[in-house]
Amino acid sequence: MWRSPLRGPWLTSVFGAVLLACLPIVIVTGLLSYIAYGPQLSQAIPGDVGWLHLPVFDWPTQPAWLFRLNQGLHVGLGLVIIPVVLAKLWSVIPRLFDWPPARSLAQALERLSLLFLVGGILFELATGVLNIQYDYIFGFSFYTAHYFGAWVFIAAFLVHVAIKLPRLIAALRSRPFSAELRTSLDNTRPEPPDPDGLVPAEPGPATFSRRGVLALTGGGSLLVAVMALGQTLGGAARPLSFLLPRGRDMGSGPNDFEINRTAAAAAIAPADIGDSWRLSLQGGRLMLDRAQLLAMPQHSATLPIACVEGWSTTQTWTGVRLRDLAGLAGVTAPLSAQVQSLEKSGAFNQAALQANQVLNPDALLALRVNGVDLSVDHGYPARVIVPAMPGVHNTKWVRSLDFRSG
Amino acid sequence: MRTPSHQDSPLTRFRAFYGAHPLHLLALLASFALVGYVVVVVGPPVLFDSSVWWQAIIVWFLGAVLLHDLVLFPLYALADRAVTGLLRRRRRGTPDVPVLNYLRVPVLASGLLLLLFFPGIIGQGGDTYLAATGQTQEPFLSRWLLFTAASFAISAIAYAVRVGRRRQHQHRRHHAGPRT
Numbered sequence: 001m002w003r004s005p006l007r008g009p010w011l012t013s014v015f016g017a018v019l020l021a022c023l024p025i026v027i028v029t030g031l032l033s034y035i036a037y038g039p040q041l042s043q044a045i046p047g048d049v050g051w052l053h054l055p056v057f058d059w060p061t062q063p064a065w066l067f068r069l070n071q072g073l074h075v076g077l078g079l080v081i082i083p084v085v086l087a088k089l090w091s092v093i094p095r096l097f098d099w100p101p102a103r104s105l106a107q108a109l110e111r112l113s114l115l116f117l118v119g120g121i122l123f124e125l126a127t128g129v130l131n132i133q134y135d136y137i138f139g140f141s142f143y144t145a146h147y148f149g150a151w152v153f154i155a156a157f158l159v160h161v162a163i164k165l166p167r168l169i170a171a172l173r174s175r176p177f178s179a180e181l182r183t184s185l186d187n188t189r190p191e192p193p194d195p196d197g198l199v200p201a202e203p204g205p206a207t208f209s210r211r212g213v214l215a216l217t218g219g220g221s222l223l224v225a226v227m228a229l230g231q232t233l234g235g236a237a238r239p240l241s242f243l244l245p246r247g248r249d250m251g252s253g254p255n256d257f258e259i260n261r262t263a264a265a266a267a268i269a270p271a272d273i274g275d276s277w278r279l280s281l282q283g284g285r286l287m288l289d290r291a292q293l294l295a296m297p298q299h300s301a302t303l304p305i306a307c308v309e310g311w312s313t314t315q316t317w318t319g320v321r322l323r324d325l326a327g328l329a330g331v332t333a334p335l336s337a338q339v340q341s342l343e344k345s346g347a348f349n350q351a352a353l354q355a356n357q358v359l360n361p362d363a364l365l366a367l368r369v370n371g372v373d374l375s376v377d378h379g380y381p382a383r384v385i386v387p388a389m390p391g392v393h394n395t396k397w398v399r400s401l402d403f404r405s406g
Numbered sequence: 407m408r409t410p411s412h413q414d415s416p417l418t419r420f421r422a423f424y425g426a427h428p429l430h431l432l433a434l435l436a437s438f439a440l441v442g443y444v445v446v447v448v449g450p451p452v453l454f455d456s457s458v459w460w461q462a463i464i465v466w467f468l469g470a471v472l473l474h475d476l477v478l479f480p481l482y483a484l485a486d487r488a489v490t491g492l493l494r495r496r497r498r499g500t501p502d503v504p505v506l507n508y509l510r511v512p513v514l515a516s517g518l519l520l521l522l523f524f525p526g527i528i529g530q531g532g533d534t535y536l537a538a539t540g541q542t543q544e545p546f547l548s549r550w551l552l553f554t555a556a557s558f559a560i561s562a563i564a565y566a567v568r569v570g571r572r573r574q575h576q577h578r579r580h581h582a583g584p585r586t
Contacts, residue, residue: 050447083518093479104425109434115471116441122470129522134538135531139461144452149467151444159437163430207490207506216511220518227519242549243523245539258539265537377540 002094005203006213008191009171010180012198014214015088016168022081023157028054029074030150033308035059036067036390041336041352043393045143052151061360064387068306072232075310078128079228083220085121087213092198110163113156120153132309133245185209231311234304246311254370255378257313260305260391263376266343268397273342277381279365280400281329290381293367296320296328301362307391317385319366322358322401331403334358338404339384342397351393357386358403365398482517486510503572508565512557519550 036059037044044053060066102108124146131142138145175191188206191199208216230240230247241247250256278287299321306312326334337358343349357363363386366374374380379396386394420428445453448463456462460469493506525531526546535543 048447050443052444052447079522082522089474090479093475096475105423106425106430109431109438113434113437116437118474119467119471122474123467126466126470130525130531133523133525133531134535135525136534137525137531138466139456139458140463140466144448145463145466148444148448149463152441152467155437155440155444159433162433207504212507216514219511220514223515223518224522242553243519243526243546245526245535245541248539248541248545261538262536262540264540 001097002200003202003204004200005188005190005206006208006210007091007094008199009167009194009196010175010191011210011213012088012091013168013171014177015084015091015217016164017172018084019081019088020161020168022077022084026074026078026081027150027154027157029070029077030146032070033067033074033390034147036070037393038352038354041354043352045347046141046147049147052148058354058356059388061356061363061387061389064303064362065306066388067390068232068304068312068388071306071308071310072228072312075128075132076225076228076232078125080221080225082125082129082224083217085125087217089118094198094200095196098197113159116152116156117160120149120156123149124153132311181211181214183209183211185212228310234311234313241311244311246307246309246313254372255375257315257378258305258311259377260307261346261348261396263397266341266346266349266397268342268376273376273381273397279382279398281325282331282402283400286329290367293320293365293382296324298367299361299364301364301385301387303362303385303387305385305391305394306388312391315369316371317364317366318368318371319364319382319385321361322353322363322365322384322386323361325365325401326358326403329401329403331405333405334403335406336404338400338402339395339398340400340402341395342399348392348395351384351395353384353386353389353393357389360387362387365401503565503568505565508561512554512561515557516550516554519553523550 031054034044034049035054035056038059039049039053040056040058102111127138127142127146127149130136130138131146136142185206185208188209190203193199193201226240227244227247228241230237230242231244238247239249246258250258275289278289279293280287297320298318300316300318302314302316304312304314322337323334326332326337333355335355337353339351339353341349353363364384365382366379366385367382368374369378374383379398382398383396384394384398414422417428424431453464454462456465459465489509490506493504520527523546526535526543527550529543529547532543535541
C-alpha cells in the first residue's frame with residue numbers, strides 16, 4: 001500500500017528538526033501576545049486562564065516595533081511552517097493505519113497523545129489562518145479557542161519532543177545532510193528498514209530525490225514567507241501579500257492606509273463626531289472640544305499600528321501627549337488610564353492603558369495623521385496611539401479619558 | 407516477547423508489562439494531566455457550546471484531524487497515484503523527459519495558496535471582511551488564478567527547455583555516432 005521510497009526516519013527527522021526550531025518561537029510569541037493585551041488590567045482574552053500564562057509584566061513601549069515584531073513572527077512563522085507540517089504528516093501517515101493500532105499500553109497512550117499533538121497543531125493553524133482573513137465560520141471565540149488549543153498542543157508537543165528527540169538525533173546522524181543534498185534522483189534509494197516501519201516494505205521507484213522533496217517543501221514555505229512578510233513590513237513590500245487582506249493598494253492620500261473596523265461597522269453617527277463632540281476627562285469634570293485640544297502643545301510621532309493578525313502600517317501621527325492630558329486633569333503620576341470610544345458595542349470599544357503607556361512621550365491622543373485631520377474611518381475626531389501597543393487598544397473615536405492614580 | 411519471571415528486575419518486569427521505560431509513562435501522564443487542566447479551566451460547556459453542532463470547539467479540534475487524515479491526504483495521494491500511473495503507462499516507447507514533477511510543482515504551489523487563502527478566493531466571510539477592512543474580497547480570485555496561470559506557464563517553459571536540451575543532446579549523439 002505505501003510505496004514512496006523517500007519515507008523514512010531521516011526525512012521525518014529533518015521535517016521534525018525544522019518544526020522543533022520554529023514551533024517554540026510561534027508558541028512563545030503567541031503567549032507574549034496574551035501578556036501584551038494586559039491581563040493585569042483584566043483585558044486579555046480569554047479572561048480566566050488559571051495558571052496557563054507566562055509571568056505577567058507590563059508590556060514595554062520601547063522599541064515601538066515590539067508588538068509588530070512579535071505578531072509578525074507569530075503569524076508569519078505560523079504560516080511558514082504549514083508546508084512543513086503537511087510534509088511531516090505525509091511522512092508519518094503510514095503509522096496512522098498501523099494494525100493492530102497498539103501492541104502495548106505504552107503505544108496506546110502515545111497514540112492518544114498524538115491525537116492532541118496533531119489535533120492541536122491543525123486546530124491552531126486552521127483557526128489562525130481563518131482569523132487573519134476575517135473568516136469567522138468557526139462560530140466560537142477565536143481568542144478562547146486559539147489560546148486554549150495552544151496549551152493542549154504545548155502539552156502534547158513537550159512530551160512528543162521528550163520521547164522522540166533521541167530518535168530524531170540518531171536518524172539525522174544516520175545520513176549526512178550534505179551527502180543527501182548531493183544525491184540525485186537516479187541515486188535515490190530507500191532508507192534501511194526501521195523499527196517504526198516508516199520505510200515501506202515494498203518501495204516503488206523514486207520520482208523525487210530527497211533534496212527535491214526538501215526543496216519542494218522549502219519552496220512552499222518560502223512562497224508563504226514572502227506572502228506573510230509583505231503585510232508585516234508594509235510600504236513597498238506590501239503587494240507581496242497579494243492574497244492577504246492587508247496586501248492591498250489603499251491609495252496615496254494621507255488617510256489612505258489600512259483600516260481596522262470601519263466607522264460604519266462601529267455605527268458611529270455623524271452627529272456624535274460633529275461640532276458638539278467633546279472629550280470628557282475624569283468622568284466629565286473637564287470637557288474639551290477639538291479646537292481646545294488643537295490649541296494645546298502638539299507632538300508628532302511616526303509609529304506603527306500593529307495588529308494581532310500580523311499586519312502593520314506605519315504613519316506619522318500628531319496630537320496631544322497623553323501625559324499632558326493627565327497633567328491637565330491633575331493626575332501627575334497616573335498608574336493607568338481608561339479610554340472609552342463613542343462606539344457603543346464591540347469588544348474593543350474601550351481600553352485600559354498601563355502607566356508606561358500613558359507616560360511615553362510618543363503616546364498621543366492623535367488628532368491628525370500625515371499632516372491632515374484623521375478620516376472618520378481612522379478615528380476622527382481623536383484616537384489613541386501608543387508605541388508597541390496591540391493595534392486594537394489604540395481606541396478610535398475617543399469619547400472619554402480617565403486617568404487613575406490609584 | 408518472553409513472559410517475565412520472578413528473577414527479572416522490577417524495571418524489566420515493568421517494561422514487559424507496559425512496553426516502554428517508566429519515564430515514558432510519567433511523561434505521558436504529566437502531559438495528559440496538563441490537557442485535563444486545560445479542559446477544566448476552559449470548562450467543558452465552552453468546548454461543546456454551540457447552537458450549530460459543527461461550530462463547537464471540540465468538533466473543530468477532532469474535525470481538523472479527520473479532515474486532514476481521511477479527506478485531504480487520501481485525496482492528494484490518490485490524485486498523485488492516478489497521475490503517476492497514467493504517465494508511466496503513456497511514457498512507454500517515448501524516452502522523453504518525465505513530465506510528472508512539472509505537473510506536481512505548479513499544482514502544489516497553487517493548491518497550497520488555495521488551502522491557505524481560500525476565504526478570500528471563494529469569497530467566504532464577506533460581511534466580517536467588509537466590517538473590518540472597508541473593502542470587498544473582489545480581487546483575490548483573479549489574483550489566485552493569475553498566480554496559477556503563471557505557475558503552470560513557468561513550469562511549461564522549464565519543461566520545454568529540458569525537452570529541448572534532451573533532443574539537442576540526442577541529436578548530437580546521433581550525428582557524432584557514426585564517426586566513432
